[in-house]
Amino acid sequence: MSEPLLPPIGMLAELTHRCPLQCPYCSNPVELLKADRELDTQTWLDLFSQAADLGVLQVHLSGGEPTLRRDFEQLIAGLSARGVYTNLITAGVGIAEGRIEAFAEAGLDHLQLSFQGARPATTDRIGNHRGSHEKKLETAHRARAAGLPLTINAPVHRHNIEEVPEFIDLALSLDAERLEIANVQYAGWALANRDRLMPDLAAVNRQADIVAAARERLAGIMTIDFVTPDYFAIYPKPCMGGWARDAFMVAPDGTVLPCHAAQTIPSLRFERFGDRRLAEIWTDSPAFNAFRGTDWMHEPCRSCERREIDWGGCRCQAMAIAGDATATDPACVKSPIHNRMAMLTDAAQAKAAPEGKESFIFRRIGAATRPDTRAEPAH
Amino acid sequence: MMAALRERAIVSSRSVPSLPRHVRIQYDPVRQAFAVLSPEKVFWPNEISLDILRRCNGQSSVERIIADLAADYEAYPRDVAADVVAFLQEWSDKLLVKL
Numbered sequence: 001m002s003e004p005l006l007p008p009i010g011m012l013a014e015l016t017h018r019c020p021l022q023c024p025y026c027s028n029p030v031e032l033l034k035a036d037r038e039l040d041t042q043t044w045l046d047l048f049s050q051a052a053d054l055g056v057l058q059v060h061l062s063g064g065e066p067t068l069r070r071d072f073e074q075l076i077a078g079l080s081a082r083g084v085y086t087n088l089i090t091a092g093v094g095i096a097e098g099r100i101e102a103f104a105e106a107g108l109d110h111l112q113l114s115f116q117g118a119r120p121a122t123t124d125r126i127g128n129h130r131g132s133h134e135k136k137l138e139t140a141h142r143a144r145a146a147g148l149p150l151t152i153n154a155p156v157h158r159h160n161i162e163e164v165p166e167f168i169d170l171a172l173s174l175d176a177e178r179l180e181i182a183n184v185q186y187a188g189w190a191l192a193n194r195d196r197l198m199p200d201l202a203a204v205n206r207q208a209d210i211v212a213a214a215r216e217r218l219a220g221i222m223t224i225d226f227v228t229p230d231y232f233a234i235y236p237k238p239c240m241g242g243w244a245r246d247a248f249m250v251a252p253d254g255t256v257l258p259c260h261a262a263q264t265i266p267s268l269r270f271e272r273f274g275d276r277r278l279a280e281i282w283t284d285s286p287a288f289n290a291f292r293g294t295d296w297m298h299e300p301c302r303s304c305e306r307r308e309i310d311w312g313g314c315r316c317q318a319m320a321i322a323g324d325a326t327a328t329d330p331a332c333v334k335s336p337i338h339n340r341m342a343m344l345t346d347a348a349q350a351k352a353a354p355e356g357k358e359s360f361i362f363r364r365i366g367a368a369t370r371p372d373t374r375a376e377p378a379h
Numbered sequence: 380m381m382a383a384l385r386e387r388a389i390v391s392s393r394s395v396p397s398l399p400r401h402v403r404i405q406y407d408p409v410r411q412a413f414a415v416l417s418p419e420k421v422f423w424p425n426e427i428s429l430d431i432l433r434r435c436n437g438q439s440s441v442e443r444i445i446a447d448l449a450a451d452y453e454a455y456p457r458d459v460a461a462d463v464v465a466f467l468q469e470w471s472d473k474l475l476v477k478l
Contacts, residue, residue, distance in 0.1 A: 007409055007410070009421050010421075053409075054409070055407070055409035055410065057405070057407060057414055057416060057421055058416060058421060083405060085403070085416040087418055087419075109400075109401060109403075109416075109418075110401050110418045112418070147400065148400075149399065149400050149401030149418065151418055151419075175385075177399070177401060177418075177474050178418060178419075178474070219387060219472040220385075220386075220387030220388055220471055220472040220474070221385050221386065221387055222385075222474070223473060223474050225419065
């Protein structure tokens, strides 16, 4: 280890893979778990308690759609009792009356609501769920009425990148404190749909200018966080702040992972909470130690002055594009195969269907492993 | 462009800062330090930043905060004022302090 092992600060808890939406860029693995694989209430509460003991200060409650868990209020209350900051990451569709108020009473600190489009037709088409946009607007209003701080999350790709100015207006009109313009990360379902989602360079550049201008204009009014698109980058992102460095995630069945897509690295074996204590997994799991720090790096990362800025970038992207999880993230200009990123974005443009005619692989159990069942857009 | 529901607040000596609901200061026994928790970020303020943030209680004016800090640090108010105002403006612009 090149630096001492520190306790984790953040945890992403994917409580369930069940979801009313079918977004083709979902970060869940393509092999989705059914409800019967989910941890029970007491196991999640034990896990949260061990996480707090270990030093976790923030838990992001996500999925799938986390509010589909009927024990969601109980899970918030368990975290809140330990002083852990709770962030609900929701699609905001189908949350029963009175529940958002109950989340706030249980101690929820913050709610992040996704919008697939700034226009109703886009939201409904991308999530493959008619009427979802209206339901999301209602969720936003209910969250504000319950006194909850609000972030609007906009996952950006070819089919909504021109709506970025409208996303900004939408978030302002909903009185959000924060807006995330998050270019899709091409792992999980997004990787399966990469050619169907990848924007072109001109649109990416327009977007960057719009966001920069809006950030300046809206200082003190609304915070805009911008997740830049890896395929158009010069340097990679410090994925998860560095592999197993200050955050981790837990899948619905209790598998503890360094990141969303870690299971795509075939050489790694992951452990489940319950079989071992969380502190042991964090400290000793060979998968967590595989890419911790800088000792695992080859050149050009090993001697790079940015090695402790971006920690080699994303291991799963190296796996997906270079075929080697120990390679430099191809998003990095120093990667010997960096030009493959531009080739992939060009290839995606060449295959683009006319707007509105794209046939996505919608996120649902079995869809990505049986391409013959590929769905047509519902409308 | 749509009109925002809020306007950018500018720090004055009469501002009465507070922490918004999505921000809280908390002692972390694991790291033995005070953390500022916000939706996606955790901050580790230094001693002076922490002293300012703890006085953002929705009751003390900026003038009062400056006077208190000057007394605590045995400094003249005019010597701490610029730093306090700049800090509060920066945190307000990031929506981490309410003015």
